[in-house]
Amino acid sequence: MTHHALRTVMLAGALLAMASAALAQTRNPPQPTRPAPAATAPARPPAAEDASAVKSGEVIARVGDSDVTAEEVRATLQLLDARQQAAMAHDPALLSQTVRAILANRLVLREASAKKWEQQPAVVAQLARARESLIVETYLQSVTAPPDSFPSEAEIKSVYDANAGALLVPRRFRLAQILVSVAKDADKATEDTARKKLDDVVRKLKQAGADFAAIARSSSEDTASAEKEGEIGWVTEPDLRTEIRGQVTGLPKAGVTDPIRLEDGWHVLKLLDTEAAHSRPLAEVRDALVQRMRAERIEANRRAYVAELLKQSPPVVNEIALSKLLEAKPEAAPSR
Template structure:
């Protein structure tokens, strides 16, 4: 199925589409390739690109559509569409769908928006918020010492922390192996003590202040926190940086198109309301709501 979906996405942009074939089937209900091509063509710019990059998401969409059509078949077989309450709902749904479709058309964003200059301007304005803070990829060996530990327990925990710290400082010491054997933190010890990437702001102040002094590959002395002792190893560091425009332009384009669409919609509605003033009879409105309760 995955290969079929990938082929579909590529074919949707071809100048001459191949003859329609069955993309999915449930019972005697089928969805043709051309139907999904048309659905993709009707999506907002950015949404179609997102689906094209995610065959699994497109496959889920096809499965959901097949199930919907199966339920619809059952409903029509039982003449559910002729029930008075359902008829009223269908009328309201039709009106809502027509209104929304017309508004989408009126607010449609030009295909060539945003231009490269639009993207550059948005990127320049967003730079402060795009800053990725300095981060550290860390591993640790943790020795528990509860806050309410008595002196004997506290002395035992500190002695173990000092002994482990001595081990990791030895020549050719294998931090991951020592963490697997000695650490008392279950999740990280199975990964050689690794706890992953953390931004500076995510790290406790007592640890954060020591990290700039540690080059990648070096370990800290035991650090005492409220929960116990932590011996840290800096595996990698990344300085604070701002992603390039090339890396974020797709995301920016989606945001700019969404913002332009909302603006177009607001402008269209404002023009329509200016030409057709809206008025509500507050007295009649009160009658609809009924007399106020004491």
């Protein structure tokens, strides 16, 4: 295996771990009555935004006497999955972390090479297996990839129609809320204070011409929604808490629920709008369907190709020896 190929294999593991860790740190926990953020189409990494702006051989970074070129950064980014690439597009700092990870790997590789680490018997064996796996994987990719014309528009439409049920978007509700905070294990005095405030809110809401938005601004203890006149946005029906769903689904537009007790306090919600359940249009899911269809075709082609090879050259396995191998205890390492 060449030094360049070895660097690529090493970088892949480090960068995938780095990207996953960075994504985990920035992920926010869902709120009980708020909608999950809508999925967005994967974006290209920043390094690929304008391919003509940076030449492939241009040096992006350097450590010691080792350069990292734009071509190497782009190649490394292609090893990341679509979600990780999208994260980099939305947070350029992640791209800088990626380049720094490449530089760190270069330093480690230089240290290892100076000590001839690649000549260690265990490393030689692992490199041989990695080389074999890389050859097998890239060859299978080349012989099992479907033509660019697959799938046809008719095939896409057929799969879309067959999976219409799975593409159904459930009913959604646009909600606003007023929250009177009080923990379920609060003492009696705290509970009484919260209850008095709740009664005052309910009294104001029942007055003729009551302005829910104004009351939310002045009384709600959910500061994030209070700044937006109590609005918490769109929530799909399955995402609603059972206690809330029971009241919201029966409300007319602009209707207000009775106070609902949850772990964090009393919630009073207003239904601002409703969106009926509907199937996602083909144009919206076409790219995802194409990716899935091509992936399934590749997997089917791969199974068929390998099955044909095995048919032409049937393997012979000594099952008795194999069972003994599994039963045998590993030899103890020699004492030092």
